[in-house]
Amino acid sequence: MTENKVLSSLSYFSLFFAPVLFPIIVYFLTSGETRRHARNAFASHIIPSVLLIGGGITIGLFGINGWTHAPISLALLFIVFAILSFVLLIYNIVLGIKVLIEE
Secondary structure, eight states: HHHHHHHHHHHGGGGTTTOOOOOOHHHOOOOOOOHHHHHHHHHHHHHHHHHHHHHHHHHHHHTTOOOHHHHHHHHHHHHHHHHHHHHHHHHHHHHHHHHOOOO
């Protein structure tokens, strides 16, 4: 049980050392509650990247078509991305600590 709690919390803390790789490895090598935590950690690590890439492509395509507000929208996208990344960083730290201290 202790290893499972440590692996679960490391899945959230892996944002600092292996953001996508570690939760995937833990997901495929474990089962039960640890697997659920690894899946949630993977989702919280990958969501900002997917949103940034998708938003950048969308704004880029609109910019190619002559949209005059593309630079402003791109700046706003990066600001929203920075805020979202910071919130998810705090979220992962809180969940990692919560998993460690729960009984």
